[in-house]
Amino acid sequence: MRIFVTGASGWIGSAVVPELIGAGHEAVGLARSDTSAQRLEAAGAIVHRGDLDDPEALAKAAADSDGVIHLAFQHELAFGGNFAAAAAADRRAVEAMGNALADSDRPFVLASGMIGLTAGRVATENDGLVASPEIRANPAGRRAATALLALSLRGIGVRSSVLRFAPTVHGDGDNGFIATLVGIARQRGVAGYVGDGANRWPAVHRSDAARLARLAVEAAPAGSVLHAAGDEGVPFRQIAEAMGRHLDIPTMSVAPQDAAEHFGFLGHFAGLDSPVSAAITRDLLGWEPTGPSLLDDLAQGHYYR
Ligand SMILES: NC(=O)c1ccc[n+]([C@@H]2O[C@H](COP(=O)([O-])OP(=O)(O)OC[C@H]3O[C@@H](n4cnc5c(N)ncnc54)[C@H](OP(=O)(O)O)[C@@H]3O)[C@@H](O)[C@H]2O)c1
Numbered sequence: 001m002r003i004f005v006t007g008a009s010g011w012i013g014s015a016v017v018p019e020l021i022g023a024g025h026e027a028v029g030l031a032r033s034d035t036s037a038q039r040l041e042a043a044g045a046i047v048h049r050g051d052l053d054d055p056e057a058l059a060k061a062a063a064d065s066d067g068v069i070h071l072a073f074q075h076e077l078a079f080g081g082n083f084a085a086a087a088a089a090d091r092r093a094v095e096a097m098g099n100a101l102a103d104s105d106r107p108f109v110l111a112s113g114m115i116g117l118t119a120g121r122v123a124t125e126n127d128g129l130v131a132s133p134e135i136r137a138n139p140a141g142r143r144a145a146t147a148l149l150a151l152s153l154r155g156i157g158v159r160s161s162v163l164r165f166a167p168t169v170h171g172d173g174d175n176g177f178i179a180t181l182v183g184i185a186r187q188r189g190v191a192g193y194v195g196d197g198a199n200r201w202p203a204v205h206r207s208d209a210a211r212l213a214r215l216a217v218e219a220a221p222a223g224s225v226l227h228a229a230g231d232e233g234v235p236f237r238q239i240a241e242a243m244g245r246h247l248d249i250p251t252m253s254v255a256p257q258d259a260a261e262h263f264g265f266l267g268h269f270a271g272l273d274s275p276v277s278a279a280i281t282r283d284l285l286g287w288e289p290t291g292p293s294l295l296d297d298l299a300q301g302h303y304y305r
Pocket residue numbers: 006007008009010011012013030031032033036050051052053070071072073074075111112113114164165166167168169170176177
């Protein structure tokens with residue numbers, strides 16, 4: 001298959017590209033800069049120059065493909081304080097690519113998240129499928145609404161699926177939440193957790209996340225929701241303890257009211273209890289995570305370089 005991958009130069013996308021090529025597919029990667037284009041070429045992908053803010057160009061690339069994996073998201077804009085603008089651009093991109101694939105039964109895989117889907121209860125793939133007040137109240141609610149839009153594309157003849165990634169897609173080279181937490185711990189001289197730290201975070205190794213993206217584009221039935229979670233819930237205190245051990249600093253409980261001050265933009269997420277199940281995904285696609293667990297990965301040392 002010729003697969004158009006947006007976000008192909010990103011953390012997950014740069015593992016998805018070799019995963020696709022290794023399975024005999026052609027990967028066409030969206031690149032918005034020379035640097036990203038060079039990175040994609042070096043990885044063996046075909047480069048499609050364009051930007052998330054140019055839905056027409058995205059639609060053309062989607063129409064020229066046998067399927068799309070949409071991973072790009074304007075994180076800089078979102079974490080820079082304009083989440084609404086990033087989410088709106090994403091929605092326009094999904095609409096454009098979805099319409100380009102109409103009446104073809106071609107696959108469209110949308111990246112999404114899973115943190116905060118349910119409060120304290122194990123979330124399954126069947127949760128978060130209605131735009132409930134809880135979803136709307138969640139900061140990621142606008143993206144959840146786009147995920148529902150993507151699922152509805154099955155109604156116009158697209159084999160669409162939503163791939164919810166664990167909040168930490170970890171591995172050597174990760175620059176995301178776990179690397180940020182290591183940086184905060186190092187800077188503060190303590191590895192913090194909120195309250196008693198029993199709240200759980202799901203996690204998945206990047207290699208397993210990439211394999212699931214490939215399986216999704218190859219075979220996920222229309223309307224599937226998939227959970228990329230190898231660890232279904234790691235107690236946050238154990239994450240902090242692993243960091244404390246490696247940085248040789250103490251661990252410390254942070255009161256919930258001080259979480260925003262201590263963890264910055266991660267203050268909202270650090271105390272969330274967000275366990276998930278990936279059982280439906282495993283059964284549906286025969287996906288078996290084989291990469292290291294988050295705690296094993298934290299023990300390998302690369303996060304502290
Ligand atoms: N990583 C995680 O732990 C995690 C967890 C849950 C969900 N997700 C979701 O999974 C997806 C992939 O995440 P990631 O960690 O791989 O993200 P990432 O490393 O931040 O990569 C983002 C990608 O989007 C591209 N991009 C950003 N703005 C663009 C624009 N205006 N036009 C074209 N391309 C643009 C970037 O291109 P450049 O290379 O040119 O910057 C990059 O390829 C995202 O939707 C993310 O929200 C990730």
